[in-house]
Amino acid sequence: MLGGATVVRRRRRRRRAAPGPLLPTPPLPAAGGDSPAVPGRPPRPSMSQGPSPAAELPPSHCLPGRAAALAAAFIAWRRGSPGRGPALRALSRARRQDIDDVGHKYHLEFVLEDIFEKDSTVNCTAEVLYHLGNKNAAPDVQFTIEGELKNTDEADNLFYNRIKSLKNELVAENVPDSYGNVPPEMEPIRALAWAASGYVIWQNSTENTKYQLAQIKHVKQVKRSDEYLEFDYKILLHENVSQEIIPWQMTVLWHPQHGTEVTQNSRQPQHV
Amino acid sequence: MMSRGGRGEVPWVDNPRPDPAHPHLIFSPSQLDFWLAPRGTGDPVDVRVPFPSLQPLKAHLEANGIPYSIMIEDVQVSGGGGSGGRGSRHGGGGGLTLPRVPQALVDREQMQMLRRRRVLPLSTDAFDYSSYHNLDEIYAFMDLLVAENPNLVSKLEIGRTTENRPLYVLKFSKGGTNRPAIWIDTGIHSREWVTHASGVWFAKKIVQDQEKDEGLASILDQMDIFLEIVTNPDGFVFTHTTNRMWRKTRSKRSGSLCVGVDPNRNWDAGFGGSGSSSNPCSETYRGPYADSEPEVEAIVNFVKNHGNIKAFISIHSYSQLLLYPYGYTTTPVPDKEELHQLAKEAVAALSSLYGTTYKYGSIISTIYQASGGTIDWTYNQGIKYSFTFELRDTGRYGFLLPASQIVPTAQETWLALKVIMRHTREHLY
Secondary structure (H helix, E strand, C coil): CCCCCEEEECCCCCCCCCCCCCCCCCCCCCCCCCCCCCCCCCCCCCCCCCCCCCCEEECCCCHHHHHHHHHHHHHHHCCCCCCCCCCEEEEEEEEEEECCCCCEEEEEEEEECCCCCCEEEEEEEEEEEEEEECCCCEEEEEEECCCCCCHHHHHHHHHHHHHHHHCCCEEEECCCCCCCCCHHHHHHHHHHHHHHHHHHHHHHCCCCCCCEEEEEEEEEEECCCCEEEEEEEEEEEEEEHHHHHHHEEEEEEEEECCCCEEEEEHHHHHHC | CHHHHHHCCCCCCEEECCCCCCCCCCCCCCCCCCEEECCCCCEEEEEEEEEHHHHHHHHHHHHHCCCCCCCCCCCCCCCCCCCCCCCCCCCCCCCCCCCCCCCCHHHHHHHHHHHCCCCCCCCCCCCCCCCCHHHHHHHHHHHHHHHHCCCCCCEEEEEEECCCEEEEEEEECCCCCCEEEEEEECCCCCCHHHHHHHHHHHHHHHHCCCCCCHHHHHHHHCCEEEEEEECCCCHHHHHHHHHCCCCCCHHHHHHHCECCCCCCCCCCCCCCCCCCCCCCCCCCCCCCCCCHHHHHHHHHHHHHHHEEEEEEEEEEECCCCEEECCCCCCCCCCCCHHHHHHHHHHHHHHHHHHHCEEEEHHHHHHHCCCCHHHHHHHHHHCCEEEEEEEEEECCCCCCCCCHHCCCHHHHHHHHHHHHHHHHHHHHEE
C-alpha cells in the first residue's frame, strides 16, 4: 500500500445504532493554555465566512482524545496486518475548527506504537472531520505517517502460508482470555481483528464515542478456494463514553498484498 | 488449535464451562494426561493432549457440545501460564525438531497452571501478587494479613451487598482515636480486575514498608489508611462465573429484566443528571435514587460516621488518567488549582518508575460528563483531596490486562498515592 496522505470517504451509508444515551458534548476549554479555569467555546469571528480559525485544545481534553482514537483505528485498518497492529501511544497536539454547515474538524499530531513492539513508534498527523448534518455518515479521515512503518512481509507471509496449509479450519474463543493471555499462535489473529475492527470503529464513530476492541469472543476461519483468507469474527467493542460492551460480527478478508477488508459486519444484541 | 507438523507438539485442552449433561470424556486415562483431574460434574478439567489424540478429542468435544479452550498451544514452547504476559511473537517456522518434551518444562507449566486454580496460600508472603484472584482468595488474604499484623491492620465490615456478601475494609492504624484518614477503594466496577489486584498489593506494601519507608511511616504516625479492596463483591463474583465484562452491581428491580446499577453514578452529587442513564439496561444506569445500592450506602455511612477523612481516592481502570472533581458540572471546584498541581506531581511520580504516561484534569473535561459520581460526592462532603485513578492500559488490552502488568501497575500507582497522602498530611485541614 502507498504511504502518504489518504483521503477516504465513507464507503456506504450505514444505519448506525446508537451505542447508548447520547451525552451532550462537553464544552471546550477557552482557546490557549492548559486546562484553563473556565471552559467555554473558542471565540468566533464576528462576520463568519467559512470555518473559524483552528483553536488549540489541550491534548488531555476528551474531545481530541476521541478524534485521535478514531484516527488511530482508521490507520489500524488501512495499515494493520497479522504482523502489525498500529495503536495510539500519545496525542501531542490538537486543534479544532468549527466549519459552518459542515461539521467539526480536528487537526491532530500523535504518536503511534505497534501492539507487537511498544518501542517501535512513529509520528503521525491526521485530520478528522465529523459531519454535522448527516449523523449516519462516517467521519472523514486523512492521515500522514512520518517515516516508514516496520516491514512485516515475512511475518504476514508466514501467517498466510500457515493458515492456508491447515487441514481443518482455525477456530478459537476468548482472545485475550479473562486473564489477558494471548497464545503466541493467536497474536496474528488478534492483530487481524485489530485491523478489521478499525474499519467498524471508523464507520460507527461520532464526537460522542470512543471505541476500542475489547475481546475476540469467537473466530472461525472460512475456507476459500481463491487466494484470500477469510475469518468470521464475533468481537466485543468497548464504547468508552457510554461504557457499553457491544457484540459485533464481522466477516474479514485478508491477503498479504491486498490488505484487510471487512465484507460484512453487524451489531449483535447485547446481554442483559 | 493449529498444527505445526513434525515437532511432536503437545497442545492443551481445557474445559472451563462443562455442561452437566455431558459429564464424561470417553478417552481412557492412559491417552490423556490430566493436569487438573476430573473432580465431579460441573468442575473444569485441564488436560494435556498428545498430538495424535488432538483431532479425535476435539471432534468428540464438539460433537457433544462440550465447550473447551486452548490454554497453552504447544507446551514445549509456551512460556505462558498464570502470570500471563504476551510471550514472544511467533516468527520462526519449522526446522527444529525435539524428540520429546523436557520434563522440567512440563512440570513448570503444570505448576503455573495449578497456581491459577484455587490453591490458598498459608501466608501473605506466599500469596501470588502477579496473578488475578477470585473473591474467596482475596478475602482469605485479608484475614491472613490481619492475623500476621494485628497491631497495624484490622478488618471492618461496613455493610452487605445485594446478594448478602460482606463488605470489608482494611484499617491500617498505629493508634489514636479517629485520626484524620485516607480512604482508598478498588474494584467498584467489577470488570476492572487490575484494580483489585493492585489493592491487594497496596495492602501488603503498607505492612511491609510501614517502618522502613520514611514517608509512609510519617503518614501512619498521624493518619489512618482505610482500604476497601473489593468494593463491588457481587459484580466481582459475576465476572468470574458468568460475564467477564460485568461492570455494575447485581441489584434486581421489578419491572426490568436488566440487572444492576452503576455504582459510580449512584452517589448524591448531581444525581440524575445527563451524565448517567435512566435505563436499567444501561452500563451507566444511575439507580432508582441516590444511595440505592447497599455497596454505595455502606461507604456513605462510613464516611459520614467517621467524619475525619481528609483524602478519598477511588481506583478504576482503564485509560491512564488521574482525575479530580467535578464530573457532573463544568463549574470548576474551588480548590482546582491545588488539585491540578497535586495531580501533576502525582502523575510525575507515577511516570518516573516505568515511563507510563498519564493525563490529568477534571472528570468532565478529561473523559466525559458523569453525574452521581463518587468523588463529586466526597468533595462536596468537604473531603478536599478527592481523586479518581484510571489505571493501565490505554486500550490495547483494556479490562483484560495481562497479569504480568499487575505488579508494575501497582508499583507505579503507589508512588502517586504516596504523593497524594504526603500532601494531605502536610496540609491537614
